[in-house]
Amino acid sequence: MKGIIFTEFITIVETQFGLEISQKMFDHANDAGVYTAVGSYDHRQLIKLIMSLSHITNIPAQELQQTYGRLVFPSLLQALPIPDIESDDTFSFIEKVERHIHIEVKKLYPDVTPPKFTFSNQTQSTMILDYHSARCMGYVCMGVLEGCANYFNQSLTIAMQPMNASQSHVRFSLTLTGD
The missing domain is CATH 3.90.1520.10 (H-NOX domain)
Structure with a gap:
């Protein structure tokens, strides 16, 4: 999985929950939290982060995934090679x-x-x-x-x-x- 998915997830967690919760998520997942947008990572690590965030916030993992998908859309739109979407x-x-x-x-x-x-x-x-x-x-x-x-x-x-x-x-x- 491309790193942009991870970096955007981290940005959303920091924005929605704050740096303290973000750090707790990394600690709980035993994850150093070092990702680059151009790197490639195992998708299971993202799932592990989502599960950790769910554990910390008591928000169901499915709800966190859905919220992430909704909030990441504008960033993905900017990052992807998309021709002429004005008429879409x-x-x-x-x-x-x-x-x-x-x-x-x-x-x-x-x-x-x-x-x-x-x-x-x-x-x-x-x-x-x-x-x-x-x-x-x-x-x-x-x-x-x-x-x-x-x-x-x-x-x-x-x-x-x-x-x-x-x-x-x-x-x-x-x-x-x-x-």
Whole structure:
């Protein structure tokens, strides 16, 4: 997993909870907390940090993951090679992530394995999105989807359905509820 995911997570923890909680999180996870945006790290270390933060704050890990996904969206938007998004809306941008952005990210960083999205049953106001990732971070994906809708000033209702026990495959039913 690229280091930007870690550095943004740390920044969000420091902003939302403060430096003291951030340090407690690192201590509890037995983690030195040394990450660079361009480095590559084991995703399990991020999960360990999330679990430690959950233990310290008594906030469920799924809620922390979802909040992180929502809050990290603007930073990812700035960091990724994204062509012309002015004409996009939530659904067209989500499609662009799979059809363009993930391909470009793989070109820039051949060692990464971004999640895979497949789409079905799409209308102007609904979309079925299947998330496939060995990292099993569906709640982060859900938060990113919320962050995307916020960016495009659209209201989105999301239903999340794990398709297997590990949650490496999750189905999201998205419904735009207003403009």
